[in-house]
Amino acid sequence: MPEGHTLHRLARAHTKWFAGGPVAVSSPQGRFAASLVDGRVLRKAEAHGKHLFHVYGPDAVVHVHLGLYGTFTEAELPAPEPVGQVRMRLVGPSHYTDLRGPNACEVITAAEARELRAKLGPDPLRRDADPARAWARISRSRTPIGALLMDQSVLAGVGNVYRAEVLFRHGIHPLTPGRDITAEQWAAMWADLVALMRLGVRRGRIDTVRDEHLPRAMGRAPRVDRHGGEVYVYRRTGQPCLVCSTPVAHAELASRNLFWCRECQPERG
Structure with missing residues (x-):
């Protein structure tokens, strides 16, 4: 299972490539409610422990937990046709990324995200850690x-x-x-x-x-x-x-x- 540094690297990369503008979000596998955030502006991506959060606004956060088998693969555009069981695809102005095999990939509210994070201990990589x-x-x-x-x-x-x-x-x-x-x-x-x-x-x-x-x-x-x-x-x-x-x-x-x-x-x- 990826350790915390991997999730923080992903958060930095996703913020750089996708934040600040509308993002095309799809679920080629059909197991993720991509329509709830498709076309919306991604405000930021952040990590807490082994959890990744894509924040689209006060009412929509995509929560990802990679688990044992989850992986993100990414490259510059143009994006090819999805291959394999792609749970979520993000397409921005210069890059795309595909998520496969996560333990969790779901749209939750900001309140639900706060509740989830409240159950986690302090993350050594977060500045707000106690x-x-x-x-x-x-x-x-x-x-x-x-x-x-x-x-x-x-x-x-x-x-x-x-x-x-x-x-x-x-x-x-x-x-x-x-x-x-x-x-x-x-x-x-x-x-x-x-x-x-x-x-x-x-x-x-x-x-x-x-x-x-x-x-x-x-x-x-x-x-x-x-x-x-x-x-x-x-x-x-x-x-x-x-x-x-x-x-x-x-x-x-x-x-x-x-x-x-x-x-x-x-x-x-």
């Missing part, structure tokens, strides 16, 4: 921090990669109860997530490895993975930790893959 909201939940929870970071009602936009990597970078075992995390640790993790996710928006991939552990600095081969980017533990099961050489561990937590280093992230207690 990390204290997440800390209030984390600091009194017995749930492992590895699960809390993935709970979108606690923290919005963080997925499996950022979860694994921020915990490694701060030496925290993923099964540590939230209430055992200190305020100082949370402040440091939040600041790190803000920086790492902003980097992800700029580069279009997730890079979490510090300069001294990059391939050139260590004399190692670059990571080869369809997810791209240099990481410490994510999808590196059994490979040597880049810091201490201990084989990276793997387990499941809440039906999601968990990666950590037993030496760099020791279990306490």
Whole structure:
């Protein structure tokens, strides 16, 4: 599932290509009420966590959640005939984009959009984010921090990669109860997530490895993975930790893959 930086990249691109003028909106697949916004002016596109919102005015917002399989593909005009199951097509003055396979694509009201967003935790990529909201939940929870970071009602936009990597970078075992995390640790993790996710928006991939552990600095081969980017533990099961050489561990937590280093992230207690 795409993580928050991907949705913020999409919001920036869609604002650049489509906002400020009328947009032709269609649903070649026929499963989206495109007529409700077709020809209207797109005011802006914005993201909150893993949700994308196309704002057409006070009474119409297109809400998109990509889920596991949703993708946007785009190019400059002219737009070819739709191929495959295109849920939504947007055509602007210079570009078009096709949405396929989303978990959600629906027209909602501004009030419904506010209600949806109120259920989400703070997004490290949003300027209006309040990390204290997440800390209030984390600091009194017995749930492992590895699960809390993935709970979108606690923290919005963080997925499996950022979860694994921020915990490694701060030496925290993923099964540590939230209430055992200190305020100082949370402040440091939040600041790190803000920086790492902003980097992800700029580069279009997730890079979490510090300069001294990059391939050139260590004399190692670059990571080869369809997810791209240099990481410490994510999808590196059994490979040597880049810091201490201990084989990276793997387990499941809440039906999601968990990666950590037993030496760099020791279990306490």
